[in-house]
Amino acid sequence: EIVDAIAVRLADGSLRGRHALVTSGPTHEPIDPVRYIANRSSGTQGTAIAEALRDLGADVSFVTGPAATPPPAGVRVIRVETARQMQDAVTGALPADAAIFAAAVADWRVSQAADRKMKKGADGLPQLDLAENPDILAGVAQMRQGRPPLVIGFAAETDNVIENATAKRMRKGCDWIVANDVSPETGIMGGTENAVTLIAENSVETWPRATKSQVARKLARRIADHLGRGDD
Amino acid sequence: EIVDAIAVRLADGSLRGRHALVTSGPTHEPIDPVRYIANRSSGTQGTAIAEALRDLGADVSFVTGPAATPPPAGVRVIRVETARQMQDAVTGALPADAAIFAAAVADWRVSQAADRKMKKGADGLPQLDLAENPDILAGVAQMRQGRPPLVIGFAAETDNVIENATAKRMRKGCDWIVANDVSPETGIMGGTENAVTLIAENSVETWPRATKSQVARKLARRIADHLGRGDD
Numbered sequence: 001e002i003v004d005a006i007a008v009r010l011a012d013g014s015l016r017g018r019h020a021l022v023t024s025g026p027t028h029e030p031i032d033p034v035r036y037i038a039n040r041s042s043g044t045q046g047t048a049i050a051e052a053l054r055d056l057g058a059d060v061s062f063v064t065g066p067a068a069t070p071p072p073a074g075v076r077v078i079r080v081e082t083a084r085q086m087q088d089a090v091t092g093a094l095p096a097d098a099a100i101f102a103a104a105v106a107d108w109r110v111s112q113a114a115d116r117k118m119k120k121g122a123d124g125l126p127q128l129d130l131a132e133n134p135d136i137l138a139g140v141a142q143m144r145q146g147r148p149p150l151v152i153g154f155a156a157e158t159d160n161v162i163e164n165a166t167a168k169r170m171r172k173g174c175d176w177i178v179a180n181d182v183s184p185e186t187g188i189m190g191g192t193e194n195a196v197t198l199i200a201e202n203s204v205e206t207w208p209r210a211t212k213s214q215v216a217r218k219l220a221r222r223i224a225d226h227l228g229r230g231d232d
Numbered sequence: 233e234i235v236d237a238i239a240v241r242l243a244d245g246s247l248r249g250r251h252a253l254v255t256s257g258p259t260h261e262p263i264d265p266v267r268y269i270a271n272r273s274s275g276t277q278g279t280a281i282a283e284a285l286r287d288l289g290a291d292v293s294f295v296t297g298p299a300a301t302p303p304p305a306g307v308r309v310i311r312v313e314t315a316r317q318m319q320d321a322v323t324g325a326l327p328a329d330a331a332i333f334a335a336a337v338a339d340w341r342v343s344q345a346a347d348r349k350m351k352k353g354a355d356g357l358p359q360l361d362l363a364e365n366p367d368i369l370a371g372v373a374q375m376r377q378g379r380p381p382l383v384i385g386f387a388a389e390t391d392n393v394i395e396n397a398t399a400k401r402m403r404k405g406c407d408w409i410v411a412n413d414v415s416p417e418t419g420i421m422g423g424t425e426n427a428v429t430l431i432a433e434n435s436v437e438t439w440p441r442a443t444k445s446q447v448a449r450k451l452a453r454r455i456a457d458h459l460g461r462g463d464d
Contacts (some may be wrong), residue, residue, distance in 0.1 A: 033390050033416055034336070038265070038270045104266070107352050117390045117414070120339050120364070128360040132352070158265050158349040182349070182384075184265055 014224040016057035021096040023103035023136070024215045025067030027083045031128065032114035040182075040189045041156075043067025046102035046215070047150075048204040048216035050075050053100075055217075056224050060191040065103055068190075074099045081134035083109065090136055098223050101137045102178075109133050141173040152219075152227055155179040156189070165199050176200050179221065197220070248289035248455040253328040253380070254282040254307075255335035263360065264346035270338045270416075272421045273388075273444035275299025278450035282307050285332075287449075288456050293325040297335055300422075315341060315365035322368055330382040330455050332456030333369045334410075341365050367455070373405040378396045382458055384451075387411040388421070397431050408432050410451065430454070 008187050024046025029037040043064060050062045051072040060075035063086055071077045078089045083105045090099075111131035141151045153174040156166035158181065165179030175201040182189040196208035198219075207218065240308075258277025275296060282294045284302040292307040295318055303309045315337045322331075335461040337354045343363035349357050371382045385406040387397035390413065398410030409431040413423040427441035439450065 011427045031269070033387060034273075034414055034421060035269060035338070035414075037267060038260075039267045046424075106267070107350075108357065117388070118339075119396075125340065125362045125364065128362065130357045130360065132357065156266060156349070181264055188268060 013027040013057040013218075014228060015053060018097040018227060019061065019095070020050075020053045020058040020223070021063070021090065021093050021099040022046055022053065023063045023086060023101050023105075024050065024071075025065035025069075026085055026104050027065045027106045027133075028081050029083065029106045029108050029133075030113040032116065032118045034117055037106060037108075038076065039066075039106065040066065040202045041104035042190045043069040044192065044217065045154075045189075045194055045212045046100075047072055048212045049102055049219060050102075051099055052099075052220035053211070056161040056220050058098075061096070063089045063103070063200065065091060065105075082106075083136065087134045087136045090140065093145050094140070094148070096148045097151065097227055098152065098202045099140055100152045100219075101140075101174075102154050103136075104154075104156060105136055106133055122209040135172070137174060138172045141175075150175055150223060152176045152178060152223075158183045161205060162197055163176040163200070165197065166204070169199055177191070246460060247285060247452075250290045250329040250459060251293065251297070252282075252285045252455070253293045253322065253325050253331040254278055254285065255295045255322065255337075256282065256332050256337050257297035257301075257305075259297045259318055259338045259365075260312075260313050261315065261338045261343045261365075262345040263342050263343040264348065264350045266349055267361040269338060269340075269342065271338065273297075273299065273303040273336035274422045275303075276279050276422075276424065277426055277444045277448065278322070278332075279304055280444045281332055281334055281390045281451060284445070284452035285330075285455065287294040288452050290330075295321040295325060295335070297337075312353040314338075315368065316357060319366045319368045319371070322360060322372065323425050326372070326380070328380045329459055330371055330384070331380040332451075332455075333372075333406075335368075336386075336388060336459070337367055337368055367404070369406060373407075382407050382455060384408045384455075388414040390415045394429055394431070394436060397429065398436070401431055 004033040025039040025043035026039045047069045050060050053074050062075040063078045080086045111129045137153045151174040155168045157164045161181045165177045169177040179197045194212045194215045196204045241366045257275035258271045258273040264269045279301045282292050286292050295309040295310045312318045340362040343361045361424045383406040387400045393413045397409045401409040411429045426444045426447045429438045
């Protein structure tokens with residue numbers, strides 16, 4: 001704790017003048033006016049990252065889905081519900097020096113959300129036809145102009161975590177992937193702790209399990225170091 | 233407020249020795265370990281009803297899905313996630329003098345929830361095959377033995393509210409239906425106010441829009457009056 005406090009003190013201001021974009025929380029994809037598809041992201045890790053970047057002096061834009069965790073103070077909060085709204089908010093918040101995509105964005109939406117509440121009826125079970133949502137991370141990571149110098153994705157996996165996350169980094173074109181195992185037995189999704197592996201172009205680094213705040217501070221310091229080196 | 237306080241004082245204890253079962257909140261139906269189907273019920277109305285029944289002296293069993301509103305103090309709380317778990321909890325909590333089904337139970341679940349996180353892959357869009365959930369309200373309302381003397385359902389509608397709710401009362405076999413319009417523009421789902429119509433066998437009564445607490449106290453007094461008359 002003391003070491004952490006000293007580290008924060010030393011690093012303080014290292015992101016001053018930098019703009020960081022953080023997405024956080026789940027997205028909700030409507031089925032009809034009352035039903036929706038959701039996911040178990042609480043927004044805790046994304047919120048902690050925004051706080052940690054703010055504490056290093058960054059100007060933070062925080063694009064959040066409907067999360068249980070309230071957004072941090074001292075950041076610009078943009079609230080959205082669906083993946084498409086999140087994409088619009090991200091586009092609107094650029095340019096940025098670093099973009100951290102911690103939100104658990106729904107891969108799919110219901111292609112035709114109903115205007116009226118769907119009813120159990122004589123026509124049996126309704127069909128949920130899905131459509132693919134925009135890939136917000138890949139879209140930003142592969143920008144030809146105005147790409148943030150550091151683009152960080154997250155990979156919430158339930159099996160073959162490092163293998164899946166490494167493949168995801170390549171596929172998306174982002175610089176780093178923060179990978180974790182969200183199998184229910186880990187208690188990570190919705191919990192207070194996280195156990196992550198940071199995957200970069202030439203490194204795979206597994207961090208010890210820690211509170212989400214500690215993981216966030218470590219990641220924020222890495223971001224500050226990276227941008228400070230100016231090696232991108 | 234003063235009139236309300238006097239009414240509560242006068243009625244205090246009128247449900248002493250009675251057992252009321254209240255369901256509340258949404259259910260979540262898993263798609264895979266991280267995704268689920270949800271609905272916009274906040275649990276506010278169900279929680280207020282449990283409080284109002286408690287304040288009249290009832291012994292309350294409160295079966296709640298994952299709701300944003302915390303459960304009230306002084307009641308027996310049984311937490312569930314899915315419709316099937318709610319059904320088991322309701323069965324386990326009977327017998328009761330009154331059963332109030334305020335939960336927004338999912339009509340459908342995903343028939344085969346995946347053990348692993350579903351991935352975007354070469355096989356294109358996943359199919360969500362739905363299965364019908366148990367009808368908890370109808371199950372209790374149509375019990376041949378041990379049916380609670382007063383069974384109350386809720387009908388959250390977005391169109392033809394009274395017509396749909398009246399048909400629902402007949403179809404389910406419950407005594408009363410509390411109907412409301414949950415179209416997004418009413419602000420009722422997730423909001424602090426409610427505008428309900430109480431539908432009984434021979435009456436349709438539209439109550440003025442009021443806070444969910446006021447609606448709950450009015451309903452609790454009606455329940456107390458009904459059970460006190462012993463006319464069932």
